[in-house]
Amino acid sequence: MVRFFNVFVAVCLVATGSFLFAATFGEQFDVPTFGGDVGPALAPRIFLGVWILLSALVLIGEFRTAHEPSSQINFRQFLAVLFIAIGTGVGMTKIGFLLAAIPGLFMFCWTLQYRRIVPLLLISLIAPFSIWMLFTFGFELLLPNSPWFHRL
């Protein structure tokens, strides 16, 4: 399982590097330079060339290395936290910081098995609200706001 995952990541890196390297030969990079052949494709081609070479070496290495069995991963909890974090982040861009952070923080802590309901409710309400107050009125930096409630 560990070998499969590591090989998969290495294959993805080889494929991504190759795709991006091929992209440097597209129309977007076909522009006149100021002499010395230093167009916008020069550095990306060097970086991506080395990227492909190194990822190929990693891929070969993954096949040759004996992988130790992985330690116990709480996979369901990991995925849940990942989706909550993504949901909270995307939510901030759509409904504002406060409306996304309150349920986001509550669900995050709940998923990580913090089940003391009263302190959790208080923390989930007070912490995002204090942060919002501090940034909005203290530093006068507007955090992402909701489309419905002006600054909130």
Added chain:
Amino acid sequence: MDQIFLAITQFATMQVLLAMVIGCVWGTVAGCLPGIGTVAALIVALPFTFGLSTETALALFLGIYVTSVYGGSISAILINTPGTPQSAATVLDGYPMAKAGNADLAIGWATLASFIGGVFSLVVLIVAAPLLASVSVAFGPAAIFAIIVFALTCIAWVSGTSPVKGLLGGMIGLWLTTVGPDDLTGYSRFDFGQPMLMGGIALIPVLIGLFALSEVFHRAAYYFIDKPNDVRNVGFRLPPLRDVKLRYPQLLRSSVIGTFIGILPGTGATAATFVSYSEVKRTSPRKENFGKGEPDGLIASEASNNAVTGGALVPTLALGIPGDGGTVVLLGVLTIKGLTPGFDLVNNNPHILTGAFLIILISNFLMFGLGVLGARIFGKILKMPEPVLMGMILLFSLIGAFVVRGNHADILICLIAGVCGVILRFANYPVAPIVIGMALGSTLEGKLRQGLISARGDTVEFLSEPIALFIFAVTAVLILGPPATRFLVGRKTGKL
């Protein structure tokens, strides 16, 4: 002397002092809590940079940077878990001292050693940074290009278990800087028609995603409810003066090792502590007690890991080349505040540099004071529920990504970086080289193209500048040395 007075007048304000105290307290607490560490502690404070003056922001961040390494020793001593990777060697003798009922004395030694290591490295920083920055004017594009290649190689070589994976990380970071408008021609690269990529990818959201968010996800994968920590004998006891006199060679040796390893890009405090620990173990007259609660072991670890803080700032402030995640964040803060490290900082803003030195000095004293007064409180802080802490890091990470440019797209970039970061961590790729590659990518590309234009496209002429040639030779030795040694040893023993 004028610079010192100017720095004092600019930095001696209530806001700066308050920011320094808050930075030192947060740095120590964050270092003390296992899993947060220096970079996450700095990232949590990042959103506040935009509301603070340059002086206040520097005080906050340098306070966190200096004290977070020390904080890691407290949990290492009290609960046998290093708060930061840099304190891993502290566990070896710190915890046995605590188990033997000397937790207060162990914290006393750790505090004293950290203080001496920190101040020693500051002296080196004060001497070396302006000197190196002045010399750097003589460096042409090829030499700067060579230094960055050398730095990236060092970083890749010492981070994680596989240098190839480290180098690959560095390349990914370098490529990320080529996304968006090209500085020379203005043409957009690798945007694939996506508006969020047309302006390029900012360093801070990627840094936050790769370090802080991926750490949160990684910990969630391995988080199980633990039994309450067994924290005992918490307090502070300063070691007797005769013991300090007896062990001063170890203190000095560890401080020197930490400072000079810190100057090398990428080596960092974790490497320094283990080098220092083994060196002090080799030379100490009490070497047979190592691992059983010997203060020399604690000194070796703590003096060296705090000495790294000053050492790592030498290339960061003098050349703008960060050595690790913590110095990348500091570099980011300087850039946000419109300061360019290197010759410009030393010559055009010398009072800022002098102010930074003063802040580091005062932060070391504050760290000592926190150790004396706060040891008992830190023991209680170690009982804070981890899910709440991780949740707060998540919120501050998302805010930090947003406030850099006030751009919603940066939150999404931060999340993508977080997901990619945790996948790479699972596959044993170090993430620090990616971020350092990103921090150096634009300069590397700029110098490469500038040098080639002035050499009329002649690559040999560009690369054969004497300083560059010397640095390239050192880099080649670094890359080819270990495989060549293995090859020769294998041939000698017939195990090829």
